[in-house]
Amino acid sequence: MNKHARERRDAIVLHLVIVPLAIVWLFPIWFMVVFATMPENAIFSPDILLVPSTEFLNNFRELEEDAGFLRTIFNSVLVAVIYTALSVLLTSMAGWALARYRFAGRGAVAALVLGTMTLPYFVVVIPQFIMVARDFNLINTWFALIVPPLFNSLGVLFMRQAFLMLPSELFDAARVEGVSEWKIFRYVAMPMAAPTIAALSIVLFLFSWNNYLWPLLIATRPDMMTAPVALGSLIGVTRVSWGSIMVGSVLLTVPMLILFIALQRYFISGITSGAVK
């Protein structure tokens, strides 16, 4: 068999395996979209429904009545935007300190950051809840939704790595010119690390947007719930139709998918950061 024929055969085998797998993997997302457009009685149809219908707006209206969903989407956006901005600032500053300065306790800080990275979240969440909800009575507040999850050690490592890649001569020159350390960080280093910051921002935004357990504990009043918490509260409630739950799922998912398609490079470098050096 010559090389050409063998390659052809390999290509056919490859696609015979990967194309069905890809269809299986895309199916739940497509199914979510289709079901969001179905009338309530479609669920009793014996057919496998794969083409969208026309009831999206009706299902949305129902979802809005059941959960005040638009308000919770607004809450989610607000929390995610502020969370991302604050977290980028905090992790960049810490990453900059670890990358650029020698100081007493540097090893200890690095060890703490690394040591907590693989710690299961459940160890933290119980006392965090006791402190925030019980001791300080901050349940149903923006502060409680945004601030406690801010700690992110992967972000620090990611930013430290980005700053280490930048030429230090540049910063030394700025220092000689008498530029303050804050200005060097803010106006020289941060802009140069922009691609990394973009990747990190996406990861942080996605984390906050999808975060479920913490807001589930902290947001108990419907007007303070984030969208995942509101949607989760409808799952399993018999009077709520699947069509409206799927509308909620689509509203949570499709914006992220669009963002992902538009910014795929940053998404992948952000989400796989720290994995491969």
Place this chain on the structure above:
Amino acid sequence: MRRNRHAYFFLFPFLAVFATFWLWPIVNAFYISFFATRTQPWVFRPEANWGRLLVDPAFANALQNTLILMVIQVPLMIALATLLAVMLNSPLLRARGLMRFAFFAPVVVSEVAYAAVFRLMFNTDFGVINKLLGSIGLPELDWFSSPTAAMAVIIMAVTWRWVGYNAIIILAGLQSIPQDVYEAARLDGVSKRQQFIHITVPLLRPVIVFCTVLSIIGSLQLFVEPFLITNRGGPGGATETLGLFIYRQGFGVFNFGYASAVAFTLALLAATLSVLNIWAARERTA
């Protein structure tokens, strides 16, 4: 000296959040795990929680379910992710961007949204999975009433969501293997399969170990899937995981001491398994 001061200025906001909302809670969790917290005021009684762990059948059940899920799901997913990475890396592949999208998209889907979809798809009476099974002549399954089937749903759901993530990491590992290694092997007449076993797999080992460790830690903490897909660990606790058990103890009945003791057991388990995994991988290369 001046430099020092600046470092602390840059570190301060991060460390303040870290100390307040992570370090202190972790220390505090360990402390309260020694207290009986079912009644006010809390009383120092280590055996109330740490002793209960040894005899509580509900904890044993959650631990067993979590370990079963881990032992089946992690190897399955890592094997599939490696296969996917190799396929995605093939120069013969068409529509590469679409393929990457198909497998990676689940990672950005909200946990709650994906839980809702899986619950709907596997519904016994009108779920699309049973319709598909029926249409090819297979018996329909009562997915959420059978313990085994419910576990299978969780394994499929978790694999669907995370396999692409692992595949992308392994793919990056594949692409970092220098091409001239394969070149040399080809000149020596080493077959494609032999190249895969003797070059690709050993060089990928660190990446695969990394993915395995991350997946183990993740699978030990499963919460949303049993909480929302199988409706609070159903049927009858058959899919109750450690994560769900801690949630119930902590935020269902507010027994913070016991929940903390279980959480530290989980952390210990995660650390032990991670170290074992890394150690086992080292052993074979040496």
